[in-house]
Amino acid sequence: MEKKDNMIIFLALLPAVGWGLMPVIAKINKGKPNEQLLGTAITALLFGIILQIILKSEFSGIVFFISFLSGILWSIGQYLQFYSFLDLHVSEAMPISNGTQLIGTSLMAAVFFDEWADILSISLGILSLLIIVVGINLTSYHEKKEKRKINWKPIFILLLSSASLTMYVVLPKFFSVSGSEIIFPQAIGMFTLALVLNLKRVKDINRKKVIKNMTTGLAWSIANTSLFIVMPILGIGRSFTISQLAVLVSLSVSLLIFKIEKTNKERIMIFIGATLTTIGILLISLLKVS
Secondary structure, eight states: OHHHHHHHHHHHHHHHHHHHHHHHHHHHHOOOHHHHHHHHHHHHHHHHHHHHHHHOOOOOHHHHHHHHHHHHHHHHHHHHHHHHTTTSOHHHHHHHHHHHHHHHHHHHHHHHSOOSOSHHHHHHHHHHHHHHHHHHHHHTOOOOSSOOOOOHHHHHHHHHHHHHHHHHHHHHHHTTOOGGGGHHHHHHHHHHHHHHHHHTTGGGOOHHHHHHTHHHHHHHHHHHHHHHHHHHHHOHHHHHHHHTTHHHHHHHHHHHHHOOOOOHHHHHHHHHHHHHHHHHHHHHTTSOOO
């Protein structure tokens, strides 16, 4: 029993590592948003094909369609997230992206799937989300040396991205599609839209950048597969919330690798914010799921 519990914990934490490293790898590999998306989608499709050959998953027409549509939603959301990186550092974009996805997914889990079953669960869930929101807000803190004009365009793009990425996770749950049967048709959906977005730009595509971003896809594929395997066990709210520890991975790794200058006060605020975010995620992971 202990080995099984350890495996569940391992699978629950893998999405945080994979999704945390993914935007950092994409930033290192560079490329235009459409090239980053195509490279990621190619690896996801290859990963899906390999899993399908190994697991021989069977799916009905509705399962295939819903999983395919989930992949389309992912491609839209991920393209917009990559696009926001043109104007924002990973360390600025990911707290906003992870935070808004987390709020959307947790609330949907509570309202539509009854994962917050009683007053205690609802109270703990709301408290946890508030702590996470405050924590994520602190990780984006900027000391006011001068009046800093907020660029709302990438933030709006991130919000659209989060809405699409939230639905990519939630949609299969609405139709009780779960586990390994999602992966292959989902990957086809991802690749299809990535291909469509690149059709008009075939001559301008930098193939080296696309190939480099296949490593971005490897990080994503490991995270995605782990999430959909563990989701039926832990529930959508709990499993997705734990996966959002990714914000701590992307934040710390991006600050380390890209050497973004921070004042002492900003570093302290980031540390406090990261601590609060972790506490909030751990609290919400304790919620009983149906």
